[in-house]
Amino acid sequence: MGALATIAALLTTDGGTEATTEEDFSPLTFIGFAATFLALLLIGVATWKEQALQPRWHLFPVALFVSFVPIMIAGGILEFIHERLLEIPLLILGVGWVILGYAIIARGAHTAREAFTSST
16 A cells, blocks of 8 residues: 555656645545555454454454544644644554554564464
């Protein structure tokens, strides 16, 4: 997804060598929004169906997916107050991604530890 967004950004801005305008940036914002939304959906469904994470974590990606749109709507409302307030919901989503990454890494380490102890 990230590679697709980067390629689209380079094509939209003619290689990124010129200053971008709001018209150039608007499709990039949408692609980033759609890619994040799709990634949360795919990760959420996969971890929920396979219960790939520990029981208290396997619904976390789905919760991030469900809360994504309301958080972004709140960000839009906050942006009307002051444009820098938009970053509060983005920070919340970023922290959510970090927590999800931690849960995946912790599960991987736990699985590797179980595999090592069962093989010895």
